[in-house]
Amino acid sequence: MTMSLTNLLAETDKIKCQVIDWRRHFHMHPELSFQEKKTSAFIYQTLLSFENLEVTRPTEYSVMARLIGESPGKVLAMRADIDALPIMEENDFDFVSQSPGVMHACGHDGHTAMMLGAAKILSENKDDIKGEIRFLFQHAEEQFPGGAKEMVEAGVLDGVDYIIGLHLFSTIPKGEIGVIYGPLTANDDTFELKIIGKGGHASAPDTSIDPIAIASQFVSNLQHIVSRKLDPLERLVISVTEFHAGNAVNIIPESATLSGSVRSFSQDVRGSAVQLIEQIAKGVTSAHGASYQFNYDYGYSSVVNNDLLTKKVEDAVSEIFGDKCIRYGPPMMGGEDFSAFLKKIPGCFIPVGARNETKGIVHPHHHPKFTIDEDALNDGVKILINASLKILD
Secondary structure (H helix, E strand, O other): OOOOHHHHHHHHHHOHHHHHHHHHHHHHOOOOOOOOHHHHHHHHHHHHOOOOOEEEOOOOOOEEEEEEOOEEEEEEEEEEEOOOEOOOOOOOOOOOOOOOOOEOOOOHHHHHHHHHHHHHHHHOOHHHOEEEEEEEEEOOOOOOOOHHHHHHHOOOOOOOOEEEEEEEEEEEEOOOEEOOOEEOOOEEEEEEEEEEOEOEEOOOHHHOEOHHHHHHHHHHHHHHHHHHHOOOOOOEEEEEEEEEEOOOOOEEOOEEEEEEEEEEOOHHHHHHHHHHHHHHHHHHHHHOOOEEEEEEEEEEOOOEEOHHHHHHHHHHHHHHHOHHHEEOOOOOOOOOOOHHHHOOOOEEEEEEEEEEHHHOEOOOOOOOOOOOOOHHHHHHHHHHHHHHHHHHO
């Protein structure tokens, strides 16, 4: 490798403003999952302006660029998600969303800009590349079943050995980089339960089978799964997030419908949770003469970082920023469809701090005032470049 770390830092610093401009462009023009027509077209045209890249469209809304180095070696992919969320932005800076009700509220605009920056610098230094780098600009991370699964099915990982990805976090201070071995995000599942009772007049509840009362018992009994049915040291969160029943104050409704979220890490716990949830539904409904309809959807699986690649990333981060910037921490309960790539090949997902309380950048992800410290974009570009060179070397 002829690219020294000093040259690496200098080259990323030179394009810092360009990366910020890209991020602001994407922020102003957000598009929802499976609708990223203009976003993917902009990425495609920008990549065509770089040197030494083979640019294709593996799916309707995604983009892939291949950089084949001068000498043979392994094949590394890196991924950035490009979709936005159905949120009305409440920020007041001059590059707010121009699409009413749609907003980049999870940092995907920054992820895309950072990977464009990495692609630009690496494509200009083809002689330093051993093997191949594939830049995957992925659509629809925010909507199940997710764009990652679709890209995998389109063959973007054919011949690929490893994959890495970054995620900007407003919960982590700018300048801190997450290094997490093993599980990073949770299995992200959902359920829906319809309890079917017998409607009646509110003045005579004894002549009805009240689905609201039964559903309330179901919600209460769910909490016993975490505390009484499974090992308390296992991470599991079950949250009822929707409860719909009735439309008149003096009528006991015929049915009640509940929906919720289930987060876990262990596949054994994941399997046990669905069985126990339905067991409770069956028990409370049969005890009161009601019936039920139960549906459970397995969502994104847990992102599990490969130890060898994580060590490479840790070394790359330490080399650039020093050991003090590294944040070792527990896994997060959020979901991520990056896991679809990891079902095929080893990989590493890297949290990058983008919070800055001094600048008022404190709002959580998916908040209408979410934003990032744009200085973190330069951090991400440096990590992508140095980590890729270390992994391929």
